[in-house]
Amino acid sequence: MLLTIDYQILVMLPCVYDHFDPEDAYSCSNVMEEYQKKMKGLCGKLIRLLLGSLGLDQEDVKWLNRPKKSGRNFPQVLQLNSYPVCPDPSRAMGLAPHTDSSIFTVLNQSNISGLQVFKDGIGWVPVHPVPGALVVNVGDLLHILSNGRFKTAVHRAVVNELYHRISIAYFYSPPYDVKISPPMKLIDQDHPPLYRPVTWKEYLGIKGTHFNRALDLIRNDTDQAPYMHE
């Protein structure tokens, strides 16, 4: 049996150093703040494009119109992942297979390969970095919101023997307290809601306890789910 261990260091704070100079910490936190601002702008545009591709607009997803100054209620997370060089990558996993709980995640994977996405019928496929490009992973909440039109991406990160790899993930998520469910335009007799409405706060709790089974646990029994058409 192959024993694998998670081989990743995860930082969810803006800046952490072993030996830090206050000057460095200051410029690092400025960079992080700037990065977050840019991500926020990008994600605001992306969500509108994604919804537009489903024939939806801001009227269908009301929380998008909420004033963003209520930051505590609309928290976005920037996560720094660090994968040290690994002497035996066959026995270690950088980040175990998972889906992101967010609406979507914008991932900057620097210039070292490691991200893999699971494709049905094929298996694990590497997503090699493209200079200047960011990866966007569909998360569970977009899967729910789009009533399964956008599939949540099962992915993982592998380590390697030669290079230390870092990645930066920006998780774009809705306000904590809003129930996420597909807008009426995406529901009809042939497309009943696949999942019950859930707030991000509630979903994070379910994910924390049940991890990759979380989506299944909130799935409606589509044979019995009430049709919600008007």
Ligand SMILES: O=C(O)CCC(=O)C(=O)O
């Ligand atoms: O490091 C990567 O390429 C993946 C990171 C990731 O999936 C995550 O932070 O959720």
Ligand SMILES: [Fe+2]
């Ligand atoms: Fe992820």
